[in-house]
Amino acid sequence: MILTIGLAVVAFVLYIIYVRLIKLRNGTLEALSSIDVQLKKRHDLVPNILKIAKKFMEHEEGVLTKVTQMRSISGSDYDKSNPDEVSQHLEANKQLQSAMMNLFAVAENYPDLKSQVTMVRAQETYEEVEGHISAARRFYNSSVGELKNAVEIFPSSTIANMIGIKAMPFFEMDEVEKKPIDASEFL
Amino acid sequence: MTIEEMRAALHSFDDSGLRPLLDKLEVRRNSAFKTFLSVVCVLGFVVMYLILEQGVTDPVKIAGGISVVISVFFYRRMAVIRSEAKEKLMPALCDQIGLDYNLHPFNTAIFPFTNASIIPSYDEAKLEDEITGSVEGIDFKLLEAKLIVITRDSKGRPSRKTVFQGFLVEFDFHKDFIGETVITKDHSVIGNFFSGLGKSGNRVKLEDPEFERLFEVHASDQVEARYLLTPRFMERVVEFSKLPSVKQLQMAFRNGRVYMAIKRNDNAFEGGSFKLNDPALIEQNIKDIAMIFDVVTELNLTQETKI
Numbered sequence: 001m002i003l004t005i006g007l008a009v010v011a012f013v014l015y016i017i018y019v020r021l022i023k024l025r026n027g028t029l030e031a032l033s034s035i036d037v038q039l040k041k042r043h044d045l046v047p048n049i050l051k052i053a054k055k056f057m058e059h060e061e062g063v064l065t066k067v068t069q070m071r072s073i074s075g076s077d078y079d080k081s082n083p084d085e086v087s088q089h090l091e092a093n094k095q096l097q098s099a100m101m102n103l104f105a106v107a108e109n110y111p112d113l114k115s116q117v118t119m120v121r122a123q124e125t126y127e128e129v130e131g132h133i134s135a136a137r138r139f140y141n142s143s144v145g146e147l148k149n150a151v152e153i154f155p156s157s158t159i160a161n162m163i164g165i166k167a168m169p170f171f172e173m174d175e176v177e178k179k180p181i182d183a184s185e186f187l
Numbered sequence: 188m189t190i191e192e193m194r195a196a197l198h199s200f201d202d203s204g205l206r207p208l209l210d211k212l213e214v215r216r217n218s219a220f221k222t223f224l225s226v227v228c229v230l231g232f233v234v235m236y237l238i239l240e241q242g243v244t245d246p247v248k249i250a251g252g253i254s255v256v257i258s259v260f261f262y263r264r265m266a267v268i269r270s271e272a273k274e275k276l277m278p279a280l281c282d283q284i285g286l287d288y289n290l291h292p293f294n295t296a297i298f299p300f301t302n303a304s305i306i307p308s309y310d311e312a313k314l315e316d317e318i319t320g321s322v323e324g325i326d327f328k329l330l331e332a333k334l335i336v337i338t339r340d341s342k343g344r345p346s347r348k349t350v351f352q353g354f355l356v357e358f359d360f361h362k363d364f365i366g367e368t369v370i371t372k373d374h375s376v377i378g379n380f381f382s383g384l385g386k387s388g389n390r391v392k393l394e395d396p397e398f399e400r401l402f403e404v405h406a407s408d409q410v411e412a413r414y415l416l417t418p419r420f421m422e423r424v425v426e427f428s429k430l431p432s433v434k435q436l437q438m439a440f441r442n443g444r445v446y447m448a449i450k451r452n453d454n455a456f457e458g459g460s461f462k463l464n465d466p467a468l469i470e471q472n473i474k475d476i477a478m479i480f481d482v483v484t485e486l487n488l489t490q491e492t493k494i
Contacts, residue, residue, distance in 0.1 A: 131362075131417075132410065135410045136410045138394065139410050
């Protein structure tokens with residue numbers, strides 16, 4: 001009798017851990033989807049910005065080509081349940097962001113482009129989209145942190161191993177973004 | 188008008204036009220105060236005499252009750268005169284900086300705050316001092332509220348408890364959003380569990396440990412909540428909540444606006460002096476109005492950089 005109760009308790013505890021792991025994994029996948037929704041907005045916005053920029057930045061072929069390439073790579077399909085593919089996908093999007101930042105930095109040298117109403121609007125929209133991407137990234141990283149703890153800490157780590165739940169990669173900021181800004185460069 | 192210009196305009200308020208009126212009201216208030224004191228002394232003496240003569244009998248109890256009612260009547264006369272002074276002073280102060288003032292707002296003004304779940308449930312609401320206008324292009328509405336809960340003991344005797352006293356403020360917000368994000372006071376693990384049962388949306392766990400220690404966030408959209416509550420904005424909310432004039436802060440983002448319930452220790456716009464013609468009264472009212480600027484500057488509501 002005692003053994004049966006003991007086994008039932010153990011089974012119940014294992015079930016609770018299992019449910020929590022599944023919830024955390026699904027939560028992380030949901031957060032990843034929300035990042036993709038925001039990344040798609042940026043993906044769709046990039047051609048419009050390139051179109052405007054091309055008119056003024058004819059001599060910056062390299063900068064524009066880099067953005068086009070990164071957009072193409074970052075938009076490819078990937079398997080959301082595969083942490084390696086997720087990592088590659090997030091990395092590609094970081095590269096696209098860097099390329100876009102580079103484009104805006106170079107655009108500073110073209111006063112005509114900077115003063116273009118359509119470019120100003122496009123840049124504002126881009127900043128808005130970046131704000132949403134940043135928020136989605138924070139949500140995703142928060143979910144990944146919880147999943148990572150569950151996957152790496154015993155006893156849930158054992159069950160996660162048995163049912164094949166793996167930790168997902170964090171979507172970290174690019175080193176360029178983390179670097180402190182030297183205000184004197186802009187003065 | 189910038190905030191600094193508004194502050195300067197308030198502090199350079201010329202009260203010479205109001206001075207004769209305030210002097211006249213102070214004479215009336217002084218007279219009403221003396222009458223009140225006389226009435227209280229006479230009635231107190233009579234009641235004490237009756238108690239000593241007859242003990243605490245039913246007729247003495249009735250006499251005591253009547254004395255209290257009469258005293259309250261004479262006290263109310265002073266309150267009416269004070270209210271008259273406020274009705275003259277506050278519109279003039281608000282007009283100085285292009286704002287509108289209404290002493291008695293409609294009861295419906297509290298509904299957005301009730302719907303946003305940032306004020307406690309109440310049985311009676313006293314609303315006053317509604318200020319509306321725009322600060323650096325940001326439309327706002329502020330009103331003062333006192334919310335009371337009435338409970339009854341086993342014998343049916345009512346007792347009144349103030350559950351909220353302070354400002355209810357709504358501002359336009361510089362970011363577009365469609366969901367609902369509610370920031371309430373943190374009640375520790377067990378308290379949050381029970382208070383969270385009645386809340387719509389999911390709990391949002393944020394990165395700022397100080398913010399997490401002070402507040403509990405529920406939102407209909409996790410991403411949108413983080414879009415609104417950037418790390419810098421969370422710092423600003425924490426800083427604002429630590430101002431001496433803020434006893435407790437709860438806020439909500441809904442319908443494109445930010446709603447705030449700012450609990451205070453005292454009744455605002457009542458002046459810092461007993462005398463109605465004391466310059467300290469105007470000074471205190473100016474300080475209370477400047478709370479609007481504190482909200483805008485501390486939370487940086489005018490900024491366009493989206494952080």
